[in-house]
Amino acid sequence: MVVSCILYTELTWYCYFSAVDMELVTIVDEQDNKYCYKRYQGYPFNVEVIGNVGSQLDKIAQLDVKEEDVLVCVFPKSGTHWLYNTVMMLRSGTLDYHGTPTMMELQDFNLIEEMPSPRTFGSHLRCRFLPEQMKNGKGKVITITRNPKDIVVSLYHMLKNMGDIGYQGTFEGFLKRFNSEESFVGGGTWFAWMKDLEDWKSQNLLSLSYHDFKQNTYANVVKLAKFLEVDHDEKFLRSISENIHFDKLKESHNKTSPASDRWKHISEDGRLPIYRKGQVGEWKNMFTVAQSEEFDHFYNESVKLMDLKIKTEFE
Structure with missing residues (x-):
């Protein structure tokens, strides 16, 4: 393994640990904020991505997809578990809590x-x-999009509760990395993630809005049921709408979700700290006025530069 460190401007150290076309990058800035990620072919990935990244990506790309497969593909902290458990209730015909989805990049692919x-x-x-x-139309893909200001706040608090898995430091330092191409949480910036989503050409994708799901839960449950081609009566669909309220999902996760050996090294009992507040507009309690204005400027510039058609409602 080759190890090298290079000193850049602003007293930022970049350490590279090369292994099978992958680099483990560690950045420590002038405020001692520490940021770590895996880099593969120019893209940043969470350090928890299995192995040397390339092998896992190859397995994902070559997956033998079945027509009835459903993939819940969501930018981190945008409503992954909320959406997943809604889908599972619809597909199983029960109101049971189904916990955490098997994530293709984070767990043994044999699962x-x-x-x-x-x-x-x-x-x-x-x-x-x-x-x-799936890119060619086989199976179904479902996503949900959220205000990136709320995302970055939720991500920061989650990473603080999970030890050294990618970031240790201040909110200001994390915000700087979130809006950079070094942002491992989405393989680049949130805007790059959204651009990939907008470029999806197949008709097998359903994209929902976090804000709209909050305001019109039942209507979105009906939309999901139609997309999944499952037949349930109105009473059951309304029961799902009641059972996927944030507080109920959080309680179920803390009480019934089984501990996992996979996550024991980053969580106290093997349960990921995935539920915090789930509110719209929580960023207002975290951002300074200057940070908000700077983020808005970066947002507008990125949307224009990438020719994004984002219609997400923000508060």
């Missing part, structure tokens, strides 16, 4: 290959890294 049909699994990857057969 997906050995899942009985109909399979429902998850990913935080950009669309460009998803299974080739």
Whole structure:
């Protein structure tokens, strides 16, 4: 393994640990904020991505997709578990809490290959890294989009509660990395993730809005049921709408979700700290006026530069 460190401007150290076309990058800035990620072919990935990244991406790309497969693909902290459990209730015909999805990039790929049909699994990857057969229309892909200001606040608090898995430092330092191409949470910036989503050409994708799901839960449950081609009466669909309220999901996760050996090194009991507040507009309690204005400027410039058609409602 080759190790080298280079000193850049602003007293930022970049340490590279090369291994099979992958680099483990560690950045410590002038405020002692520490940021770590895996880099593969120019893209940043969470340090928890299995192995040397390339091998896992190859397995994902080559997945033998089944027509009844459903992939919940969501940018981190945008409503992954909320959406996943809604989908699972609709597909199972029960109101049971189904916990955390098997994430293609974060867990042993055999878990997906050995899942009985109909399979429902998850990913935080950009669309460009998803299974080739899904890009060609096989199976179904569902996503949900959220205000990036709320995302970055939720991400910061989650990472603080999970030890050294990618970031240690201040909110200001994390915000700087979130809006850079070094942002491992989405394989680049949130805007790059959204651009990949907008470039998806297949008709097998359903994209929902976090804000709208909050305001019109039942209507979105009906929309999901139609997309999934499941037949349930209004009473059951309204029961799902009641059972996916944030507080109920959080309580179920803390009480019934089984501990996992996979996550024991970053969580106290093997349960990921995935539920915090789930509110719209929580960023107002965290951003300074200057940070908000700077973020808005970056947002507007990125949307224009990438020719994005984003219609997400923000508060």
